[in-house]
Amino acid sequence: MAALGEVQLLDVRTPEEYGAGHIEGATLINFFDADFVERTAAAFDKEKPLMLYCRSGNRSAKATAKLKAAGFKEIIDLKGGYNAWPKQ
Structure with a gap:
């Protein structure tokens, strides 16, 4: 992520999933909320890059489509979701 420069980080999972573990610095907004x-x-600033993730990549792909339609300029979908993020 450091190579991306100033990137905003969005976790689109449920509060329960977020509570079980998340990427440091991520803001939680549940994709299932109306x-x-x-x-x-x-x-988030629509003009700055927004990286988002879910558990495996399914919800984040849907969220990407919705946010692009809402005017976000650059969205980066973390492929494989949180499950693919290296754990330490």
């Missing part, structure tokens, strides 16, 4: 797009638009 106001997901509105809350994300309020929390």
